[in-house]
Amino acid sequence: MRDRILEAIFRAIDDANDSFAPADRLAKSAETVLYGPGGNLDSLGLVTLVLSVEREVDDEFGTPVSLADEKAMSQKTSPFRNVGTLADYIEVLLTENANA
Amino acid sequence: MPESNVIVITGTRKGIGQYLAQYYVEKGHCVVGCSREPAGYDLEGYSHYTLDVSNERDVVKMFSDVRKRFGAIYGLVNNAGIASMNHSLLTPLKTVQRIFDTNVMGTFLFCREAAKLMRPAKCGRIINFATVATPFKLEGEAAYASSKAAVVSLTEILAREYAEYGITVNAVGPTPVQTDLIRSVPKDKMSRLIDRQAIKRFGEFRDVSNAVDFFLNPQSDFVTGQVIYLGGA
Ligand SMILES: NC(=O)c1ccc[n+]([C@@H]2O[C@H](COP(=O)([O-])OP(=O)(O)OC[C@H]3O[C@@H](n4cnc5c(N)ncnc54)[C@H](OP(=O)(O)O)[C@@H]3O)[C@@H](O)[C@H]2O)c1
Numbered sequence: 001m002r003d004r005i006l007e008a009i010f011r012a013i014d015d016a017n018d019s020f021a022p023a024d025r026l027a028k029s030a031e032t033v034l035y036g037p038g039g040n041l042d043s044l045g046l047v048t049l050v051l052s053v054e055r056e057v058d059d060e061f062g063t064p065v066s067l068a069d070e071k072a073m074s075q076k077t078s079p080f081r082n083v084g085t086l087a088d089y090i091e092v093l094l095t096e097n098a099n100a
Numbered sequence: 101m102p103e104s105n106v107i108v109i110t111g112t113r114k115g116i117g118q119y120l121a122q123y124y125v126e127k128g129h130c131v132v133g134c135s136r137e138p139a140g141y142d143l144e145g146y147s148h149y150t151l152d153v154s155n156e157r158d159v160v161k162m163f164s165d166v167r168k169r170f171g172a173i174y175g176l177v178n179n180a181g182i183a184s185m186n187h188s189l190l191t192p193l194k195t196v197q198r199i200f201d202t203n204v205m206g207t208f209l210f211c212r213e214a215a216k217l218m219r220p221a222k223c224g225r226i227i228n229f230a231t232v233a234t235p236f237k238l239e240g241e242a243a244y245a246s247s248k249a250a251v252v253s254l255t256e257i258l259a260r261e262y263a264e265y266g267i268t269v270n271a272v273g274p275t276p277v278q279t280d281l282i283r284s285v286p287k288d289k290m291s292r293l294i295d296r297q298a299i300k301r302f303g304e305f306r307d308v309s310n311a312v313d314f315f316l317n318p319q320s321d322f323v324t325g326q327v328i329y330l331g332g333a
Pocket of ligand 1: 182276
């Protein structure tokens with residue numbers, strides 16, 4: 001499942017990169033920092049990416065997830081710190097959904 | 101012209117919502133409606149989702165389905181709403197919760213999910229429902245009027261958040277319109293209320309659709325964060 005999630009995120013990155021300035025484009029790797037110190041995205045860039053990821057995850061798994069999270073803007077625990085933490089977070093949501 | 105002609109309207113089983121669903125289908129729009137109970141009518145160009153607007157999971161699922169069917173949407177009319185007329189000292193907290201769930205949480209959720217489907221086209225119109233009970237500060241409507249005050253505040257702030265996506269967010273504040281919503285309000289209370297309007301009559305469905313038409317108009321792209329109170333409230 002994790003590989004499929006990462007692939008979905010990478011497709012979302014491709015999509016979001018189209019609207020980012022060249023210097024802000026994101027690399028397709030689990031280590032890519034997204035938001036917070038060392039990250040390329042401002043809050044609007046984060047919105048663009050998150051919405052693309054929601055869409056790709058829904059298309060890949062047929063399960064719509066809302067990635068809105070209270071901790072989104074927190075530097076320590078935000079699921080949006082990097083691609084890896086985002087994938088973890090999506091895995092949790094999809095599992096919760098499957099068990100609901 | 102906008103690329104999509106799809107309009108999502110909440111609370112379409114009866115009352116103002118049912119009228120708006122039929123009205124916009126007649127105008128050639130594809131209308132997606134919803135309410136807790138099935139619509140009870142069939143219309144070409146209309147499809148119904150049976151859900152509670154405050155149920156996040158169901159709302160997200162509905163918009164996922166709408167995206168797969170239509171791609172984008174052009175308009176959202178957040179009409180679903182409930183009221184309770186009661187002195188605050190006699191109002192159970194549960195009632196307040198129910199009112200806020202439908203009127204505020206429902207409106208928030210639909211704005212959030214609809215904006216996601218409007219953003220790619222950089223074009224969208226969101227119309228929320230306020231009420232004259234808020235500016236009139238009506239006694240006996242603390243829960244209802246304050247929930248709609250929250251809707252006004254949401255409208256004003258989302259107008260700013262969504263502006264860069266070409267999405268306008270406005271609200272219509274009807275006066276009393278003869279639907280089930282106000283059936284239980286005593287006659288004398290209703291006439292005192294109508295007396296406070298500049299134009300002293302009940303609102304009609306067409307008064308509401310006229311204001312919604314204005315906000316929905318593609319040319320209203322410089323009008324956002326506004327509330328039109330009918331009847332001169
Ligand atoms: N009529 C008035 O005098 C007046 C005045 C000012 C403002 N307004 C506003 O106008 C809007 C429409 O009111 P109305 O007079 O048409 O009311 P209504 O006749 O009572 O109809 C309300 C509609 O909303 C639906 N609804 C209620 N709660 C819902 C929920 N949690 N989830 C999904 N659907 C829900 C109902 O269907 P189900 O029961 O099947 O869910 C119904 O279709 C409301 O926002 C109201 O506050 C009305």
